[in-house]
Amino acid sequence: MNAVAEHASPAAGASRIGGRLELDGLRRSFGAYNALAGIDIAIEPGEFIALLGPSGCGKSTALNCIAGLLELTGGEIRLGGRRIDQLEPEKRGFGMVFQSYALFPHMSVRKNVGFGLAMQGIKGPEAEKRIRDALAMVRLESQADKLPGQLSGGQQQRVAIARAIVIRPPIVLMDEPLSNLDAKLRLEMRAEIRAIHDQIGSTTIYVTHDQDEALSLADRIVVMSQGHIQQVGTPEELYQRPVNLTVADFMGFRTRMPGRIVSVAGDEAEIEVDGSRFHGLARETLKVGDRAVLAIRPEDLVASATGPGIAATVVSIEYRGRAFFGLARTAAGAELYFRADEPLLRGSSAYLAPAPRRALIFREDVA
The missing domain is CATH 3.40.50.300 (P-loop containing nucleotide triphosphate hydrolases)
Structure with missing residues (x-):
């Protein structure tokens, strides 16, 4: 041709x-x-x-x-x-x-x-x-x-x-x-x-x-x-590397956890969310004390029955071949989309933690 x-x-x-x-x-x-x-x-x-x-x-x-x-x-x-x-x-x-x-x-x-x-x-x-x-x-x-x-x-x-x-x-x-x-x-x-x-x-x-x-x-x-x-x-x-939360949303960062920055080192920041601290890649200039949002994809937020991580209650869960994916809700009402290697019962407690260097942190006023 x-x-x-x-x-x-x-x-x-x-x-x-x-x-x-x-x-x-x-x-x-x-x-x-x-x-x-x-x-x-x-x-x-x-x-x-x-x-x-x-x-x-x-x-x-x-x-x-x-x-x-x-x-x-x-x-x-x-x-x-x-x-x-x-x-x-x-x-x-x-x-x-x-x-x-x-x-x-x-x-x-x-x-x-x-x-x-x-x-x-x-x-x-x-x-x-x-x-x-x-x-x-x-x-x-x-x-x-x-x-x-x-x-x-x-x-x-x-x-x-x-x-x-x-x-x-x-x-x-x-x-x-x-x-x-x-x-x-x-x-x-x-x-x-x-x-x-x-x-x-x-x-x-x-x-x-x-x-x-x-x-x-x-x-x-x-x-x-x-x-x-x-x-x-x-x-x-x-x-x-989405530049803001709007772009992150379209790139699959479904979970957003608001918190406050407790430390910054280079391109990484530490954020405190509901009493737990997590590290993430800072997508903007951040300083200690800033209100910020930790954003992460479901496949990078890992749930387990014993911790560590944020405590939440499993709302729904489904099997997708190699892993389970679900939705959990914290006591404060935050919705977290997660992955689990083992089945978790609906209504059971779980602990959710971001995989290293897979979470992004944005200023809260960008949302």
Whole structure:
């Protein structure tokens, strides 16, 4: 297949625009509500970027602004140094994959995939070859003459991806494309989406609220909250070193224990929580006496029946293959998500302690 080589020579028109994508002070308001409050980021050609955050954080709004489906309230979008935010969506030459697939139900798979080519005026043998290559890339050659309604959800999503890449876009935009699939298909499609990205060489911007998707797919992750970018970094950077509690929440630090700093040494601090003291990595400048929060993932908060650790009562527990995971509650009402190597009875007492150098400590006023 020559799809990769051919991708370097996109169709005539705006799809020839390529290069670095720059979002400069992007703003989008809906009345008094600021969905985007000044977004700045540069995305290099061929990068896979995940926009990660909760519903309403602005990630889909940002994607729709890049696509041209929403006008900007302020700021600029540049591609290869050329301003494109004033171009109509079809003149930007981007491919887009929607959560709902957005396929034409009365058209065959082949015609759905070729729709964008027809809009660009590409017909005949050239269009047929591109459609054939795109269907081969998503492994749907044998389904070309079927209608979307005759396909499974995963197959329909593959058609949507083929339709987005067949025009050889400089940028592919994906808005939570896997959210309608079951867990097994989501895992399979993750691998396929990344493989297709690597094969075609386009920049991919992928919206998700799922940290596992972002971690497994992206070269860099952009964590958003309330229209602002909280942190940009590689999956490893965000997983190991979230800059604040908002980012830590999306990186799986479900347990937060408020307390007070009792000592600081280099990048480590000691915090007293409910009468117990724990060490953690300080993610901000801390001093003795500061109110702070110890944050930790469930797999790194180990529960035992005898201690040491914070005393709590087991509320729920479930077996997940190699270990047990559960929820415990302290006498003060704090909820702690933990891991245990042995089953603990609901209602029993347990002692929970963070694994060494796996807990992070943030100032309380950052929450």
